[in-house]
Amino acid sequence: MLHFEYYNPTRIVFGKDRISRLDHLVPATARVLLLYGGGSAKKFGTLDRVIEALGGRSVAEFGGIEPNPRFSTLMRAVETARQENIDFLLAVGGGSVMDGTKFIALATRYPGHGEDILLSRSKPVRLSEALPIGTVVTLPATGSEMNAGGVISHQAGKYVFSHPLVYPQFSILDPTLTFTLPPTQIANGIIDAFIHTVEQYVTLPAEGRFQDRTAEGILRTLIEIGKTTLNDPTDYDARANLMWCATNALNGLIGAGVPQDWSTHMIGHELTAMFGIDHAKTLAIIQPAAWTVRAREKRDKLLQYAERVWDLREGSEEERIAAAIGRTRDFFEELGVATRLSAYGVGAERIDDLIRALETHGMTALGEKREITLEVSRRILETAL
Ligand code: NZQ
Ligand code: ZN
Numbered sequence: 584m585l586h587f588e589y590y591n592p593t594r595i596v597f598g599k600d601r602i603s604r605l606d607h608l609v610p611a612t613a614r615v616l617l618l619y620g621g622g623s624a625k626k627f628g629t630l631d632r633v634i635e636a637l638g639g640r641s642v643a644e645f646g647g648i649e650p651n652p653r654f655s656t657l658m659r660a661v662e663t664a665r666q667e668n669i670d671f672l673l674a675v676g677g678g679s680v681m682d683g684t685k686f687i688a689l690a691t692r693y694p695g696h697g698e699d700i701l702l703s704r705s706k707p708v709r710l711s712e713a714l715p716i717g718t719v720v721t722l723p724a725t726g727s728e729m730n731a732g733g734v735i736s737h738q739a740g741k742y743v744f745s746h747p748l749v750y751p752q753f754s755i756l757d758p759t760l761t762f763t764l765p766p767t768q769i770a771n772g773i774i775d776a777f778i779h780t781v782e783q784y785v786t787l788p789a790e791g792r793f794q795d796r797t798a799e800g801i802l803r804t805l806i807e808i809g810k811t812t813l814n815d816p817t818d819y820d821a822r823a824n825l826m827w828c829a830t831n832a833l834n835g836l837i838g839a840g841v842p843q844d845w846s847t848h849m850i851g852h853e854l855t856a857m858f859g860i861d862h863a864k865t866l867a868i869i870q871p872a873a874w875t876v877r878a879r880e881k882r883d884k885l886l887q888y889a890e891r892v893w894d895l896r897e898g899s900e901e902e903r904i905a906a907a908i909g910r911t912r913d914f915f916e917e918l919g920v921a922t923r924l925s926a927y928g929v930g931a932e933r934i935d936d937l938i939r940a941l942e943t944h945g946m947t948a949l950g951e952k953r954e955i956t957l958e959v960s961r962r963i964l965e966t967a968l
Pocket of ligand 2: 725775779848862
């Protein structure tokens with residue numbers, strides 16, 4: 584097992600009708616900025632319930648944070664937070680609202696230009712303060728509710744940032760708030776959580792037995808409840824399991840002490856930035872292709888995945904690996920998500936543009952061993968057509 588430090592300060596409040604807990608979780612004298620997306624939180628009454636739970640606190644609102652939240656939108660929220668003297672941010676939404684809120688938390692207290700935060704991975708900046716954050720989750724998918732990262736869209740790219748100051752202080756996970764999600768977003772949530780898990784599990788053997796068994800538990804649970812929760816949105820237990828799996832897939836637990844990959848995410852980000860394909864759908868396109876191209880490098884963990892997640896024990900090693908990739912693809916397709924670029928209208932003629940974008944964004948050495956060069960990414964994209 585590799586060395587690691589693990590820190591996660593987020594309180595999880597899980598279950599039905601827990602929004603009233605906000606009265607205890609948000610400081611009584613807080614000046615709160617409520618952040619939400621394009622209107623679902625308003626339409627389905629979640630925002631009203633949140634405002635009611637906040638009682639007499641001073642509350643301002645900022646709506647309109649779009650999926651794949653844009654830097655320009657978030658900078659408007661930063662202005663609001665400064666003008667209104669806000670000292671607590673409450674995100675009500677999915678990954679986009681939560682990620683946007685994390686960015687706003689840092690940018691409001693950052694004296695320089697907000698763009699510096701987006702570029703902080705390549706050019707580190709000193710971030711010493713952030714507004715405190717709480718979240719009310721309406722879409723189980725990203726794990727943003729219990730991690731310190733965010734992904735922000737700016738110009739033609741998606742930028743990943745992270746900072747320990749933006750772990751939410753608390754996150755309310757009420758599975759009933761997800762009952763209103765359209766099937767395509769639930770399929771996205773299942774697939775995003777699935778890929779977060781495999782990007783930390785189908786890597787290289789590292790004797791992380793707890794991490795592996797936990798990852799396998801998440802994957803098997805997602806496979807077990809996937810169809811049920813898609814077909815019966817009000818099955819509370821199925822939704823509750825999806826929600827808790829999604830949180831644990833990316834709260835640092837299964838990734839501590841083991842190699843991580845993330846190349847599927849990085850290539851996928853270019854597909855979202857260039858063609859507007861939903862985040863999780865880009866992952867469903869790239870992952871089977873990436874495993875096909877890198878079956879040799881990932882042999883040991885792919886065989887373990889085949890046996891322990893899909894119960895594939897018959898046939899040669901190559902056959903078992905091919906069958907595991909096939910089962911994964913079928914699982915995504917059965918959730919209604921296409922796994923080929925062509926299904927999204929993206930043809931071979933766009934691969935050069937995608938490779939250029941990866942190069943511009945510094946994604947030239949991806950994967951657990953940094954051996955996914957642009958040439959390997961090209962082969963992955965060609966395999967995904
Ligand atoms: O905007 P509204 O009207 O709220 O509608 C949203 C949005 O259109 C809708 N929705 C959310 N909750 C709903 C609902 N509709 C009905 N009922 C509800 N209860 O769902 C749509 C998608 O929302 P979004 O927040 O964009 O989805 P998701 O949670 O999948 O987040 C995707 C974003 O998270 C980033 C992605 O890159 C992408 O920008 N990620 C963040 C990560 C992190 N912070 O750790 C990791 C992930 O890998 C991911 O990259
Ligand atoms: Zn993701």
